Amino acid sequence: MLPFSAAADRNKDVVLETLRPILANRTKVLEIGSGNGQHAVHVTNALPHITWQCSDLPDNVPGIAERLKQDGNDRTPAPIALDVASPPWPLPAPDGPEAFDAIFTANTLHIMSFEHVEEFFARAGEVLCTQDGALCVYGPLKYGGAFTTESNAAFDVQLKSWNPVSGIRDFEELDALAQNTGLTFAVDHAMPANNQLVVWERG
Incomplete structure (x- = not known):
């Protein structure tokens, strides 16, 4: 049986x-932390001009590969x-x-340590060196240190109980990291289940 994320399935259309x-006007997407590869399949089936490169930690790659083998297309490489x-x-x-x-990337930054979040933005800035590069981050956020909902505050406590270095990140901190690597805030979309989809662009 293929690995499956109910959350990814629920949010695939709005994403x-x-x-x-x-x-x-973009053609080649790198996904960081692809999980089960569900977003890759859904987006490329709907947008035929997009090639979507999945990536994840080594232990998760076989499951993604199996999904792409079964449901992917010629624009979802290994x-x-x-x-x-x-x-x-x-x-x-x-x-x-x-x-x-x-x-x-979706639902990854609150799982990483903040040091890894810093590394993520630094490397993303290097990858997106073209003038029209875009960085899209999906997941829960805080604003000015405040949670958007009580459920997100409870989720943050749960995250920290699993791993003290994880936790819902502040938009302002992420924006500062993006600016440091030459990316500029473009738009912040409110999404279902108390999530956001924030976009930074080059230039």
Whole structure:
């Protein structure tokens, strides 16, 4: 049986429609932390101009590969093993013909330590060196240190009980990291289940 995320299945349509205008003039997406590969399949089936490169920690790559083998297409290449905390990332040259012009990640930054979040933004800035690069981050956020809902506050407590270095991140801290690597805040979309989809762009 293929690995399956009920949350990814529930939010796939709203994620697609939110990404649609962002990806309208972009062609190659790198997903960090692809989980089960469900977003890759759904987006590329709907947007035939998009190639979507899945990546995840080595233990998760076989499950993603099986999903792409069963449900993917010629624009969902084999997933790659990528650990945010272990640079350099095994990717094409950012100024070459295979360069990525968009990065997408969902429900990852609150799982990582903040040091790994810093590494994520630093490497994302290197990957998205083209003028039209876009970084898209999906998940729960805080604003000015405040949670958007009581359920997110409870979720943060639960996260920290599992791993003290994890937790819901502050938008302002993420925006500062993005700015440090040359990315500029573009838009913040409110999403279902108390999540956000924030986009930073190059230039």
